Amino acid sequence: MTMDEAVRIDVASHHRGLGRALRDPELLADRNNWRKRFSPELAYGRHFAPPGPDARPAAVLVILEPRSDGWSIPLTMRPNHLPDHPGQVSLPGGRIERGESPAQAALREAREEIGTILHSDALVGPLQPLFVFNSNYFVQPFLAIASGPLQFTACPFEVERVIHLPTRTLCDPDCHQVRDFRRGNICWRARTITCEEDTIWGATAVMLADLIPVLRRAKMDGSA
Helix, strand or coil: CCHHHHHHHHHHHHHHHHHHHHHCHHHHHHHHHHHHHHCCHHHCCHHHCCCCCCCEEEEEEEEEEEECCEEEEEEEECCCCCCCCCCCEECCEEECCCCCCHHHHHHHHHHHHHCCCCCHHHEEEECCCEEECCCCEEEEEEEEECCCCCCCCCCCCCCCEEEEEEHHHHCCHHHEEEEEEEECCEEEEEEEEEECCEEECHHHHHHHHCCHHHHHHCCCCCCC
16 A cells, blocks of 8 residues: 555545534534634624625635644635735635535635635535624635645735644644734724634634534544
8 A cells, every 4th residue: 555545545534534523413512612712702692693684605615634744724814905804814715606506615715715626525514604794794614624735826816825724723722812802992802723923713713613523523633
């Protein structure tokens, strides 16, 4: 057996384990508790409320990438010129176009933003949707697993740089801090994920938090 064959077998095994964990109803309460922990104070539960009739449908992709130092999730730093969530860390994704499914949109947007070429067989399944009330998007996240290390080509208009979040960092309570934020006269607190010099918070942190119990069940949290 070659090294490439061994990696593919390992990824296939993890794909099955993630799928079982994602579909396990016994994990749902724990997943929801993690999501609520990372919802900022000023959200007042709106992230989990039904979207309004004018909410725009969107999809994002949470990619688990095998790297030499463990599993990692590629994120993007949004440039300051973007109208929605400038200067924040986000998952690759965007608006669902007419005629495409949410899963197709997530794969397409990831390809356009960070250059990853993944197909439908990489998809594990959907995470829980989230209403991003600030920008009025109803977002459907999808979990995918790559068969090997990825090559990234960031779209310069939409992505300032690609950030690699190790799953061990995501799942490590020592990397979760409650921080104070201020914009103008508005102050609030939010639980964050610290990844080296980057701070992940808000809707992105809520969607990633949904994954923490799934990764632990699938033994992909970097604890072993």
